Amino acid sequence: MAATSEAAPTSRLAERSEPLFNKLSPGPGRSAREVASNQCARLHGAMIEIVGRRGYREVTVRELSRLANVSTGTFYAHFKDKDECLLRTYDLVVRRATEQIVSAQSGERDQRQRLHRAFAAFAWEVARRPQAARLALVEPYAVGPPAEARMRQAECLFERMLSQSLTGKSETSAASPLIVKGIMAGVNRVARARLLSGREKDLPALSDELTRWVLSFRDDARGRLKQLGGQRARIGSLYRSAQARREESRAEPEDDRALILIAVTKLAASEGYGHLTVPRIRSAAGVPRRSFDAHFDGVEDCFRAALELRTTSALENAAAVGLTKDWASNVHTTIACLCAQIVSDPLLANIAFADISASGPAGLRCRERTITGIAEYFAASGSQGVGPEALSAEASVAAIWSILHHYVTSGRKRELSWLVPTLSYLALAPTVGAGAAVEAIFREQQR
Numbered sequence: 001m002a003a004t005s006e007a008a009p010t011s012r013l014a015e016r017s018e019p020l021f022n023k024l025s026p027g028p029g030r031s032a033r034e035v036a037s038n039q040c041a042r043l044h045g046a047m048i049e050i051v052g053r054r055g056y057r058e059v060t061v062r063e064l065s066r067l068a069n070v071s072t073g074t075f076y077a078h079f080k081d082k083d084e085c086l087l088r089t090y091d092l093v094v095r096r097a098t099e100q101i102v103s104a105q106s107g108e109r110d111q112r113q114r115l116h117r118a119f120a121a122f123a124w125e126v127a128r129r130p131q132a133a134r135l136a137l138v139e140p141y142a143v144g145p146p147a148e149a150r151m152r153q154a155e156c157l158f159e160r161m162l163s164q165s166l167t168g169k170s171e172t173s174a175a176s177p178l179i180v181k182g183i184m185a186g187v188n189r190v191a192r193a194r195l196l197s198g199r200e201k202d203l204p205a206l207s208d209e210l211t212r213w214v215l216s217f218r219d220d221a222r223g224r225l226k227q228l229g230g231q232r233a234r235i236g237s238l239y240r241s242a243q244a245r246r247e248e249s250r251a252e253p254e255d256d257r258a259l260i261l262i263a264v265t266k267l268a269a270s271e272g273y274g275h276l277t278v279p280r281i282r283s284a285a286g287v288p289r290r291s292f293d294a295h296f297d298g299v300e301d302c303f304r305a306a307l308e309l310r311t312t313s314a315l316e317n318a319a320a321v322g323l324t325k326d327w328a329s330n331v332h333t334t335i336a337c338l339c340a341q342i343v344s345d346p347l348l349a350n351i352a353f354a355d356i357s358a359s360g361p362a363g364l365r366c367r368e369r370t371i372t373g374i375a376e377y378f379a380a381s382g383s384q385g386v387g388p389e390a391l392s393a394e395a396s397v398a399a400i401w402s403i404l405h406h407y408v409t410s411g412r413k414r415e416l417s418w419l420v421p422t423l424s425y426l427a428l429a430p431t432v433g434a435g436a437a438v439e440a441i442f443r444e445q446q447r
Contacts, residue, residue, distance in 0.1 A: 019069035020046055040078050042068035044089045047082075052131020056086060056142040057361065083143050087150055090140060093132045094154045097125050101161070112218075115165040116211045119187070123203040123210070126191050130200040137192045141364045159184050166218045175217065178403060178419070182426050183214055185402030186395030193368060193394070209391050216430040256291040265306045269350035273303060273363060303351075304366045310348050311370055314341045315377060327386045328432055328440035331378075332424040335400070336444075339416040339423070342404065353408035371398050378427070392430040399426045421445070 021042040024035060046067040050059050059082050065072045079085040104121035105114045126133040136154075140147035159180045166175040166183075190210060194200045263285035267276060276299045282292050296302040318337035325333065342349050352370070371394070379393035388396065400423050407413055421441050428437035 020049060020067035021069050023069050036078065039068070039070050039074055042070065043075060043078065043085060044092055047085055047089045048093070048131050048135055051086070051135045051139050055361065056135075056139040059086075083146065086135070086139070086143060087147060090136055090147070090150055090154075093136045094157075096132075097122065097136070098157065100125050111165050112215060115162075115214060116208070118161070118165070119211045119214070120204065120207045122187070122191070123207040126195065127201050127203050130195060133191065133200065134195050137188060138195060138364065139361075142361050155181075155184055155188075162214075166214075176422070178422055179217060179426065181406070182399030182403050182422075183217060186399040186426075187214070189368075189371065189398030190391065190395055193372070196365075196368060206391060209389075210395070213392050213395050213430050216434060217426075218434075256285070256287045257295045259285040259287055260292060260295060260302060261306045261309055264302050265310060265347055265351055268303060268306070269347045276303065300362045300366070303362075304369060307351055307366055307370055308373060311352055311374065312377075314338060314345070314348055315374065317341065319381070326440075327382055328428050328437065329444055331381070331427050332420070332441055332444045335423050335427060336417070336420045339404075339420055342408065343413050343416055349408050349413055353405045367401075371401055374401070382431075386431070388427075388431045396427050396430060 024030070024038040043064060046064050047059065049067065050063065061072055061075055061082055064082065064085065065075045068075075075085075079088070101118050101121045104117040108114045108117055126137075140151050159177070162184060163175050163177075163180045166180065187210060190206065191200075191203060194203055260281060264276065264281050267280060267284055278289070278292060278299060281299070281302060282289060285292075292302075296305065315334070315338065318334045318341060319330070321333055321337045342352075375390075375394040375397040378397055379388055379390050381387060403419065403423060403426075404416065407416055407419070424441050425434075425437050428440060432440070
C-alpha cells in the first residue's frame with residue numbers, strides 16, 4: 001500500500017536511525033480515525049521497505065516503529081505482533097494488484113485480449129514495485145501456516161479471474177480447477193524467480209510469452225481430459241522395472257560426501273528440516289567435521305545437494321523408461337513413472353515436498369533451485385526441433401510441481417496416478433498444442 005502524501009518516504013532504507021516516513025502534519029479537525037489510518041499506512045510502508053530489502057526475518061517491531069515514525073506503543077495499538085502487520089500489509093498489496101489488473105481489463109470484451117492485458121498489468125506491477133511484490137510472493141513463507149492460508153485465499157481470487165478467461169466455447173471446455181491452479185503456480189513462479197534474482201524489470205518483456213503459455217491451455221480439446229482415467233497398474237509396472245535397473249547399478253557409497261547425503265536425506269525425511277544440525281548429520285554419517293566442511297557450507301547447502309541428487313535420480317530413472325518413443329509420449333511416460341516413484345519412495349516425497357514446505361525461506365530457496373534444474377532438464381529433453389522453450393518449460397514444471405506438492409502435503413499422494421493425464425497436459429500443450437497433447441496422452445493411455 002502506498003502511504004498518503006503526508007506519509008511519504010523521506011529517504012530510502014539504509015542502516016540509519018532517522019524515520020523513513022514523516023508524521024501527519026498537525027492541525028485542527030484531525031479525527032482519531034484519520035490519524036490511525038496514517039499511522040498504519042506508515043507502518044505498512046516501513047514493512048514493505050524492510051522486507052523488500054533485507055527479508056522478513058530481519059524485521060523487528062522497534063525498527064518498524066522507528067522507520068514509520070511512531071512509538072512501539074502505537075505499533076501495538078494497531079497490530080498484535082509483526083506477523084499480523086505483515087499479513088495485513090500483504091492484504092493491501094494484493095488488493096492494489098487486483099485493482100490494477102481489473103482496471104487494465106476494463107472495457108475489453110475479447111477474452112484473449114483481456115488475459116493479455118491482465119498479465120501485462122501484473123508484470124508491470126511487479127517491475128514497478130518489486131519490494132511489495134517480494135513481500136507478496138516470497139516473504140510470507142517465513143511466517144508459516146497463517147501466511148500460507150492468506151496466500152491461498154489470494155490465489156483462489158486470481159484463479160477465479162483466470163478461469164473465466166480460459167473458458168472455451170462449450171461447457172465441457174471449462175478449465176478444471178486443477179489446471180487453473182497449476183497455471184497460477186506457473187505464473188507466480190516466473191515472477192518469483194525474477195524477483196529472487198533481481199531481474200524483475202525483465203517481466204514486462206516476458207508478458208507476451210507468458211500470455212501465450214497460458215492461452216495454450218484455452219482449447220476445447222481440454223474437455224477430453226475428463227474422459228481419461230488413471231494408470232495405476234501401468235505406472236506401477238513401469239516404476240518396478242526402472243527401480244530394478246537402478247538397484248542393479250547402485251554401488252555402495254565410497255566417499256564421505258555420499259555418506260553425508262544419505263544421512264541428511266534420512267534425517268530430513270524422518271524428523272524434518274528444522275531438526276537438522278551439522279553435528280547430527282555428521283554423527284549419522286559417521287564422518288569428522290573437517291570432512292563435512294570440505295563438501296558443504298552448512299545445513300542448507302547439504303540439504304539442497306541431497307534434494308537435487310534425489311530428484312535428479314528420480315527424473316533420470318523415469319526418463320529411461322520411455323526413451324524409445326516420440327517426444328510427447330516420452331514426456332507422458334516420464335511423468336507417469338515419476339508419480340509412481342513419489343508414491344513408492346517416502347524419502348523422495350518427504351524431502352522434495354512435505355518437509356521443504358515447512359522449512360521457511362531455506363525451503364523456498366531449495367525448491368526454486370530444484371524447479372530451475374528440472375525446467376532446464378525438461379527444456380533440453382526435446383530433439384529434432386521438438387521441445388519446449390525455456391519460459392514454457394519453467395512455467396509448466398512449476399505448475400506440475402505445485403500440484404504434486406498439494407497432493408503430497410495433503411496426504412493424498414496415492415491419488416497421483418489419476419492425475420497423470422492432467423500433469424502431462426500441462427507439460428505438452430504449450431509445445432505441441434492442446435489437441436495434439438490430448439491425442440498423445442490418449443494413445444499412451446490405450447497402450
